[in-house]
Amino acid sequence: MTATEMTTSQPDLAEKEERQQSVAGDAGPDSIPASVTATALCKEKHAAWSTLNSTLRAKEGSAAERLLGQKAQMSSFIFEAGLKLPRPEPLPEALSDEILLAATKDDGRDTTVCIRVRPVLPHEEAKGEYPVVIASNPGLNVHSMDFRWNGMSNIKTNKYEVDLAFGPEHDNDVVYNAVAKPLIPLVLSNGMGTLLAYGQTGSGKTYTMTSMQERIATDIFSLARQHRCARDPAYNGSDDTGFVFTLCFFELMGKQAFDLLDDRKSISILEDTFGAVQIVGARQEDVVDSTHFLELIERGSALRRTEATAKNETSSRSHAVCCIKVRNNELPEAEDGMLYLVDLAGSENNSDSSHHNRDRINETKEINKSLGTLKECIRNRSLVGLSNNHVHIPFRTSRLTLILKEAFDPLSTRQCRTTVIANVSPGILDAQQTLNTMRYIEPLRVTLPPQPTAVVDDQTNPATWTNAYLRKWILANYLGGRVDPNMLCPTESGKQLCRVPMGTFINRCMLCEGVDPRHAKELYLKLWNLLIDARTRNRNGPSKPAARIDADGARKASIRPAVPGRPKQLAVKQLKPGQFVALTPDAISDGKAPIVLLLEKRPDGAWVVADVVAAENDPDRYELLIADRWVAHTLLLKKLVELEYDRKSRYYILKNVV
Template sequence: MEQFYLKNISKYHSLVDALDPCPKPRISKGMPGPNMVVSARIRPLSENERLPSATFPRSSQKNVVDVHDLCNHPRGAPILRSNDYQVDRLFHPKSTTEEIYEDLVADLVPFAWNGGIGTLFAYGQTGSGKTFTVNRLEELVADTLMNGNLEGEREIYMTIIDLAGNAAFDLLSDRKPISLLEDSLGITQMVGAVEHPVLDMEDMRALIERATSFRRTAPTLKNPASSRSHAICRIRIWNRADGSDGLLYLIDLAGSEGARDVAAHGADRMREARQINISLSVLKDCIRGKAEADTATSLKGEKLGQKLPHVPFRQSALTRVLKHVFDPAGARACRTVVIACVNPSLADVGPTKNTLRFAEMLRVPGPATNETSADRKSAIQWTNTQLREWIRANCGTPAILDSVVAPRESGAQLFNLSGAEIEYRCRKCPGVRLEQAKAFRSMLWQMYISS
């Protein structure tokens, strides 16, 4: 197939150039869910890639990407077939990992610091930049946790494990095998995995580098050192004052493979790829089930006796470990970020479409709303614009900044935050003291209750 593309590069460019620069807008499926953000990152083309990009972020519509494939028509000249996909956040080839961190991950750190469960998944084809992205995000998380800007005293512990099929290994103990066993409460415990205390930034970076050196890799047609397992970095943040803890998961998923990428490697690699793809399929069902439950709750759609969506977390080792992240009946607040990493090359247009299709299936947006309507029956249905207008009108002195308290959240997303998280954001504003932050949080809650 690559030879066909190489032979028809000029034809491909002429077909793409002839496309309408302002295509018909894709109909939005509403706002993102309250606790889930699905994003895509398009990595730059490398110097040794001979084919042009097939992935084009749409300039006329935010967070929409067009993928153009060249097809060999049996009755004539090659033709162009195009697909478009929509995510909650789209990062172009020139976007840096630091920008991704500020937009997606920076809020997960104080969320976990204050007792929540924050989870990041990096998904995509082998060679799409997942491990590159996660490694840099781990460094930025370490910097945020250790720079002393977060309020309060916490103890930080780190565990990093590797999941290959149903086998699990401790990457911080020279890849020692561990067991995944359920306790009496139905929670999966990583028996044998060592939880390492983290004292400073250099200590945390050293643990991350050590785990990376023990990660399971193997050559594929797309990558000489492809990740053939799921790496789970769990950061537990313990608050000695009240005995509570928060969790932050940074998960580098195994590369999703097509049959053409593994067929040349024999039966073992085919079996390995099948196990990886099954676990990714189960993960998709679990993420979507949890998002559906959160969306129903945030829109006040829950009714007494309403049945919660089924979340099949028992069907893979990966989702058993993360049961508390997906449990719709769980009492702890959870927020999830997915980064779908994409290889833009025309040679990888098939896997690119599969990755973006996977990302789209994770989106469970609420119903589309008319953002110009000021007649909201409930503050939980407010858009970010309406919420920030209310904050500016009730900010007090010194001003509680809407850009700090609710930089991107809708009403549903903000009201799902803990009181400690809202107070923490208020106190990030210059001059705001704890008493003012508590008063503002109380006023915000009273407004929500009365509406």
């Protein structure tokens, strides 16, 4: 081919390509390759989202400018509203170590809800922000402003009530003495304390929790010495208090957990065969003094994951859990005390997360999911004592609530207290997020119904016994006074002694001369039988089984008729395999279980049955013993009962007596 031919062929090729593209365009999208179509669609969506984000940012900017421009009107409104506020109630005073350790107050509530309002920061003042959140213990007023269609502004006042409200004028010492320090004596007495810091990102959660950790690091050792002095007159005040403190520090990100004391090594949160939660693979260090304690906290905090967000340059993107285990060598049989200090990840609303990338959005979803589960667990735990029906507590839904399982479990044998500190920002631009924070924590504070006048020292109900009456009962009713009340219950009331674990109870009794484990266990069971009988008498609605415990640990029970009088004879034709039937009092007095499951009808009319006994820790739940079979005559069958199987607890729950 000549040069001239080559030159003339190039335009022909260009024209041919244009014709092909024109034909492809006329043929429609079906003839275009899929990869080309997908790329074009992605570009269009990206352009649309970019335009939408630009529009939203412009609207947010204009709305913020309008709010900041209403400072004079809002300040005047807040000033007038403040004149109508009632005088704030005084916050709890800082108690001395001796009084704090001897305190025996028990109001029956396991959860305390607090709010803390931080001051307006310098960079916020530079932008023209002003405070609209006013704390007046125990209340909180949030003033918000919106604009009507005609451009007129509308100011709303939202009022909330919590247990304790801290304003910008309250420093860390005031907050610590009121909510964190009272948890230490509980932990030294083999209990479980949980302190949770919740709030919007940038509201001061980490600042509050860090200050609590620093003060606990100092006071936990001094309170341990005071605790030993109060119980051992021969103690010389040395550093050997008999307590061993073990600390582990880790963070939770969705379903993953990382050890902050071992270079973010991956760890596992698992339940063992006994239902206890184990932190597998976490590094646990024995803490020797306050300096060592603070070094571990500082080391772990430095490895915690943070990311820059629109609200905070160092926003926490995980839940940081500091677990302090307290082992008492003087009472080796007692459970270890546990103190959980949890700095929750910052909550965010749509406006805060509008500028996130895909990873940040997924993190926000996991954070909000776990916070929602935590809220449900805390509230449902509070509702357990107010309802006769079964209340489900979904603590296995997230890793965070699984770790705190014992604090939510109504069947836990140890005393547990949970304190929630909600941190809020005071500025006008954060008013909506502050309202969201208050909506989150408001349901956690369950108001107890008005209680009738309490009966004190009812001889049939240990929960009403004062320490003086409890001492008198121990001396008058058991072993000829061999159990010394000063060893068993130096300060506890009857209700508090019933909440002491069996191992601790027996260990205290064995400190008395002439008392062996069998005698101590008999005393423990005798006290608990009185308590269970009292609860059964006071329970409203249809009668439920009153569990009895013998010295060998076996439980017996009786079904009381719902209506006084002689019950009608159960019709034989009603009976079918698979039904649950309550036995007559005569059968129960012979040592039979209170309820049986009908398995098979014999030719002589009798039934092969399996025992259904009350659960060991809860007389309102039942366990089917399919191997304990025997033959029951129809005369021993009293009435049909309805039991519902709970998959979570693996127990049966009494629903109705037919």
